[in-house]
Amino acid sequence: MITPVLLTHSFYSVMFKNLANIGTDGCDSPQTRRGYERRLALLLSANDLFLDRGYDAVSLDDIVNHAGGSKASIYKYFGNKEGLFVAICDYHRELFFKDICVPFDPEVSELREYLVNTLYNFYRHIIDPKHTAFMRLIMEQTQRSPDLAQYLHEKGPKFIQMTIANTLSRAVELGKLNCPNPLYSAMFYFGILRNTEWRIMMGLDAQLTDQEMIEYINYCVDRFLDGHQKV
Structure with missing residues (x-):
């Protein structure tokens, strides 16, 4: 049985170091160190306030009062409040891909190990309380904006599924x-964690201990691979 390798750095500590690198279409990018720091401060403040109070309860004035500066900087770097939210969503997505759903390289890792580690790192991600709070915030906002829902689905779940689908296609070629x-098959694969994901989103515990989850993931990946063996 493979014991998954847990990624060592914190999702949120890395997020806070790199948020200012995320671009927003149609808006200016910082050209100076001061501008870079101002944009980063606005993103961090918006992220904290949205998670603490909810999107609707936070105004641009609240964000500016928390971060310092003026609303002109929000308009310059993000366009509006919605632009701030999308920029934060983009970074959460990018970091998810970097840490959890990395492309498969058959010269670096064995397929089974890759599939086990991907699921286990996904599991560690979804049980993070900060991630849960952010996902609930996304669910609330996408109910109101079909365009945002479509954008986040295309850039998030669909892209993640395609990463695994490409991995499976590569394994077929080999x-x-x-x-x-x-x-x-990629959709089926991610269904392995669907029950745990919904339990967490509904405020229940994960039900399994970490060791039990490792055993469960190994078991499910073995059954998944058994169903895809060449006859």
């Missing part, structure tokens, strides 16, 4: 699997 529909 003669390791029989997988006639990699996208369907």
Whole structure:
């Protein structure tokens, strides 16, 4: 049984170091150190306030009072409050891909190990209380904005599924699997954690201990691979 390798750096500590690098279409990018620091402060303040109070309860004045500066900087770097929210969503997504759903390299890792580690790192991600709070915030906002929902789905869940689908396609090319529909199989693969994800989102505990989750993931990945063996 493979014991997953937990990624060592904190999701949020890295997020706070890099938030100012995220661009917003149609808005200015900082050209000076002061501008860079101002943009970062606005992003961090908006992130904290949205999580603490909820999106609707936070005004641009609240963000400016928390971060310092003026609303002109928000308009310059993000366009508006919605632009701030999308910029934060973009960074959460980018960091998720970097740490959890990395491209498969058959010269670096074995397929089974890759699939086990991806699920376990995903599990560690979804049980983080800060992640749960942010996902609830996203669910609330996407109910009101079909365009935002479509954007985040295309850039998030769909992209993640395609990463695994491409991994399975690569394994087929290498003669390791029989997988006639990699996208369907990728959707099935992520379903392994669906119960845990919904339990957390609904405020319940994860039900399994970390050791039990490792055993569960190993078991499910073995069954997943058994179903894709070449006849």
